[in-house]
Amino acid sequence: MAEQKNKFKPTAQQELPPALQKVFDQATTLEWITVIYIASVIVVMMLTMQSSQAMKATWLEDVLSIIPGISFLVARRFYNRPPNEQFPFGYHRCYSIAFQLGAFALLFLGLFLFYDSFSTLLKEEHPTIGSITIWGHRIWMGWIMIAALLYSCIPSIFLGQKKLPLSDKLHNKILFTDAHTQQADWQTAMAAIVGILGVGLGFWWADSAAACFISISIIIDGFQRLKGAVEDLIDQVPTNLENSKKHPLVEKTYRYFDKQSWVKEVRIRMREAGEIFFTEVFVVPKSMDKLFENMEAAHDEVRKLDWKMHDVVIIPVREFSEELDESK
Incomplete structure (x- = not known):
């Protein structure tokens, strides 16, 4: 009789199949690489952004883009803990909560950046991009800022490409969000580069306009992700990773x-x-x-x-x- 009961006992502690455990380990390694890489990007961008609104917007986006990776690494420590009297369904929703927190932060940042950039545009504040001397040569800071932007996006594209198939196999939405965001980083970087070059050519408004474009992109991404995270937490029917159709x-x-x-x-x-x-x-x-x-x-x-x-x-x-x- 005891054996019959065990058949129907909720199995809230999940063990991944061996093949998927290897995929999970690969995803964990990639997230550690991502967190370390983005931390270095944040430092580089902070040292080079000067008064550029576009660089500021990109830097703040980079600061937030580290959240999904950290959330994944933290959640993996808790999600598979065995159920107990207080949490009889286990801790699997750790990933859903991390997904929601990251989405909310992204949306809030986008709204703040749009306000900040649009206000600068209305006030007609002219950004200044100076020069520095390196080994006796005078170099326009704009070129160094562009190099920093390329460093912030090119490795991200490859990391995102690596994570996408892993997120599909694991059905992990925060990993998918992280991968998708990193793949789209080139758009933000290109917008910032256009803004910096515009300032160099004498178009003072180009920098703030690029920052507005970046902030709108962040707002759209943040809203879509927050909507999907909330729907998951209120127990909508399971969906695919894009939350676009029923699983x-x-x-x-x-x-x-x-x-x-x-x-x-x-x-x-x-x-x-x-x-x-x-x-x-x-x-x-x-x-x-x-x-x-x-x-x-x-x-x-x-x-x-x-x-x-x-x-x-x-x-x-x-x-x-x-x-x-x-x-x-």
Whole structure:
């Protein structure tokens, strides 16, 4: 009897399949590299930005871009802790919380940058980009700023390309956000470079205009990510990494039960907790004959559909309520 109970005990402590554990380790290594690299970018940008609004906007974006990497590394220390009396579902939502915090910070920064840059534009403040002497040669600081901007974006593009396929395999949204943001860093850097060159050519407004463009891009990214993070935390149906469509496992699970000979009708409620899915399956059985054996077999088979099918609960009912009729 004890063995039967263990079959249906929630398994809130998840172990990744061995192949995915290697992917997870690769992602962790890349995030450590990213955090160290971005820390160096922040220092370089701070030393070279002078009075440029575009450089200031890019520097602040770099400061925030370190948050997803740090959040990933912190969350990985907690997400797989075993459940306890206070947290019976475990700590899987650590990634969702980290995702939300990073998105909120991004949105707030974008709004602040837009206000700061637009105010500078209205006040017609003329930025000055001076020169420095290196080994007896006079060099315009604009070229050094452009070199710093290229350093801030080119390695990021390659790091983002490395992380994207890993985020898909792990279904890790904060890793995906980090990868996507790093891939798009070249747009911010190019906008800042255009602003700096514009100042060098005598267009004083080019710098603040570039900063406004950068801030609008940050606001859009921050809003989209915050929207997705909030939807995940209020238990929307699991989605793909872009939060653009329902995850195929929802339909796959429904089809499995719908084809079972012992099931008359089925409704499914599935929610996302970080990388994994918690699933409630409500079934109207055709008969009570071998019901528990059928439920046990179905439970084990559904868990095998995908590693993300973490905690599956099957609930037999006589008929569906109005609330359940709204589910698939």
